Every structure is written in C-alpha cells, then in structure tokens.
Amino acid sequence: MVVRRVDGVKPGVYHYLPEEHKLDRILEGDISIELAQAALGQTFISKAPVNLVFSGVFKRTTKKYGERGVYYVYMEAGHAAQNVYLQVQSLGLGTVTVGAFYDEEVKRLLKLSEEENTLYIKAIGKISF
Numbered sequence: 613m614v615v616r617r618v619d620g621v622k623p624g625v626y627h628y629l630p631e632e633h634k635l636d637r638i639l640e641g642d643i644s645i646e647l648a649q650a651a652l653g654q655t656f657i658s659k660a661p662v663n664l665v666f667s668g669v670f671k672r673t674t675k676k677y678g679e680r681g682v683y684y685v686y687m688e689a690g691h692a693a694q695n696v697y698l699q700v701q702s703l704g705l706g707t708v709t710v711g712a713f714y715d716e717e718v719k720r721l722l723k724l725s726e727e728e729n730t731l732y733i734k735a736i737g738k739i740s741f
Contacts, residue, residue, distance in 0.1 A: 614663040614722070616644045625722050638723055650717035651710055651733055660735035664696060665718065667728040689731045696734055706739035 613626045625639035648658035657663055666689050673681030700707040710733040718730045
C-alpha cells in the first residue's frame, strides 16, 4: 500500500501482514509520483490518497495445486479487488483497477521480494468530475 494522504497514517509504503492483521511501514515518505511513473504515467495514481498494490507469490499456491495454482492466485486477487470496490463504494469513495505498469519497477519501489508478482494497483480516493 502506498499512502500519500490518509488521516492517522503517515505517508509511506506499507506491507500488510495477514497473520497479524496489521500494516508494517517499510518505507517512509510519499512515492506516489514514482508509482504513477511506473504505471506508464497514469497521473491519477500520484493524486490518489492511497494506492493498494496487490501481489501474489505463485510458489505458495503451486506447491499445493501444481500449475493450476497460478489461476487460483489470479482468482483470489480478483475476489479481493471486488471486495475493495464494494467497501470503497460503501464509504462514498471511488477506485479504479490498474493493470498497466512495469512489474519490476513497482517491485523495486515497494521493496517486494523477487518471488512476489505484482497483479493490480488500485487507486482510491474521492470521486471528482
């Protein structure tokens, strides 16, 4: 998660720790401009208060399910993204899913492990027309 402007949360890059259900800030400061550049210059990313970046480790799932496990990672990411859409809507906010980005650049910016694969970026904020 790349935080730019969220009440009660300092700007930075956070990893979600599911076992502990908490956020771990791994990088201080706002990198949303760099994230937008890594997403082919899509400037709305740099303006969003928060960007969720979904990643997956295929090896965890393929170890149990073989190559079919790759599909399961994508399916679960889609289910999680849909839940984000629903929650964001209930808060009166908006989100958009971005699939166009340079994988290796996003991984570098977010300090993801080599085995993590970037799947989505979801820019979240107030809807403006």
